[in-house]
Amino acid sequence: MSYKVAVLAGDGIGPEVMAEARKVLVEVEQRFGLDITYSEYDVGGAAIDNYGCPLPEATLRGCEQADAILFGSVGGPKWQHLPPDSQPERGALLPLRGHFELFCNLRPARLHDGLESLSPLRADISSQGFDVVCVRELTGGIYFGKPKGRQGEGETEEAFDTMRYSRREIRRIAKIAFETARLRKQKVTSIDKANVLACSVLWREVVEEVAKDYPDVTLEHMYIDNATMQLLRRPFDFDVVLCSNLFGDILSDEIAMLTGSMGLLSSASINGSGFGLYEPAGGSAPDIAGKGIANPVAQILSAALMLRYSLKQEDAACAIERAVGKALAEGFLTGELLPAAQRDQAKTTKQMGDFIANAI
Amino acid sequence: MSYKVAVLAGDGIGPEVMAEARKVLVEVEQRFGLDITYSEYDVGGAAIDNYGCPLPEATLRGCEQADAILFGSVGGPKWQHLPPDSQPERGALLPLRGHFELFCNLRPARLHDGLESLSPLRADISSQGFDVVCVRELTGGIYFGKPKGRQGEGETEEAFDTMRYSRREIRRIAKIAFETARLRKQKVTSIDKANVLACSVLWREVVEEVAKDYPDVTLEHMYIDNATMQLLRRPFDFDVVLCSNLFGDILSDEIAMLTGSMGLLSSASINGSGFGLYEPAGGSAPDIAGKGIANPVAQILSAALMLRYSLKQEDAACAIERAVGKALAEGFLTGELLPAAQRDQAKTTKQMGDFIANAI
Ligand SMILES: CC(C)[C@H](C(=O)O)[C@@H](O)C(=O)O
């Protein structure tokens, strides 16, 4: 069982947390008899500095040779003055998603036992816990719809973007949401704005059609504006949240923040052939980069998702998740997860990686 | 000083809470020597039942004769099976906004002293309070952009919506945000998705231009996804939140829910000539309609906004706001604002209206 992984560590804390994920993968390879070859490529700001663009041809070609992309994080103040298209985040992530047709973005988010108090929610709400997966369509909608641009002059000059969805695009992501729900709490909440958007009316129609094949799964529709509210009041009532590209961008971040522990959240962006890009949900955190205090867990869990979805090594994925669970259960935590009074017990990036690697 | 107001009470709790707002307005008229003539018209579900459409011609003509529209709320399960265009909310609100070019939507939201614990946020966050106004563009963007529709057949059938903004549209709403900030904490947070949307890039450009005329006001830009997160962590850092139509729909509801007291929130939708539509932020709450327990404060505060923005009666507006403040400060509250253990002290819709009317 041999695999090729393209490693795109990127900027900020990316390289530090990636080093820990690699450490954990070494243990996993040994224990499960896997043979993974890693090739490192520049991406984001690092690639802008070295090649003048956030996603160099060599990086793209390298990813094409691989079975999966393990992605760190990109961006930072140094490149913020650049025009949007050339910035690290947009200039690297969107072309990668488009090029590999990574239409399915999975963002799991839950409150871990003992970490409920990190949630910005009131104790009586967070104490009930929650465990949600956001299933976000990632290669359609207003992100990629054409036409997009500007026309006219002076005060009548206008900009325009097109939100566009086909039945096929909606159906394939909806199916994944229902399949996911089947393995969880059998509930799909489909987010739309069907009282305003033509795309949402079609979205609702197709999701209803797909639902017929999953009589064991409960489907509810919710307007995006209402969803931002209900998630605050009763996050525990959600299981799988199915979203279009833009609504998923917005809601998955709200849900991530509700956990209060962004450093624990990973995400998978996959295509129809099982190829995928795996990355932490948090950003490049330039403010703490290089200090050795960043939480590597999200990156390590991204490696677990890679093992599960692209390399089809479920046991190895579970081993990583169990090892992470052990660290959290034993209160082995980086500083941002600890109350101010206990910060002196904070573990470093490296200590976290070592602990989890040992626990494999 | 005589004025004409079109009263569109609508569905659900609309008529009950409107009756209390009218009661308060009678007192205000007397005290400030105003002469307001009210004309009532059907709207929403009530209009569908009586006229077959949610915004009958007679209602629209009546609103045209008036200086302002005092709006209750529309919608309910009875009309939910109708196609989106014919439903009460969409079929009444969107045409009214479009017809009168009500491009500016103001949604104030704050945590009232003593009511912090209603917020779904953690006590250490909510105890710091917050006071935000969402300034939402209401007649442009993806709500009204053309083309909007469907084409093709079978699995390639697709739906499309167009997000569209002109410099002029962005400039006029941005100006209002800066004017509003000037009278408050001198800070504007402009929400966009400039890393993806052409409309947002233009939005940012024009907002920057407008900002030059307000050197006393601090401007920050924030991506919509990040904004949903920061509002949870530090709502107290926001003052005026400037949004396009869709982003404002989403964020203003998140902000409303953060107060935990939707029954206190009103909103104003105004055009360039001072004409406006004033409505509570909450919905028609069909589950509690007719029980006499709905909170009339949002409707009463909508009347205050009407006095301020359309009738230019600032003193009268303040008198209402003070009277409401008195009720809240004295713990004179409807049931949904009270802890379960104190529900027996809950005031009825009518008692709230009477108290506030008396306090004028
Ligand atoms: C960087 C940006 C283009 C991207 C998005 O909007 O999808 C990011 O916010 C995300 O959610 O991965």
Ligand SMILES: CC(C)[C@H](C(=O)O)[C@@H](O)C(=O)O
């Ligand atoms: C009813 C609906 C069309 C409307 C909107 O989306 O604007 C509502 O959600 C609002 O915010 O007033």
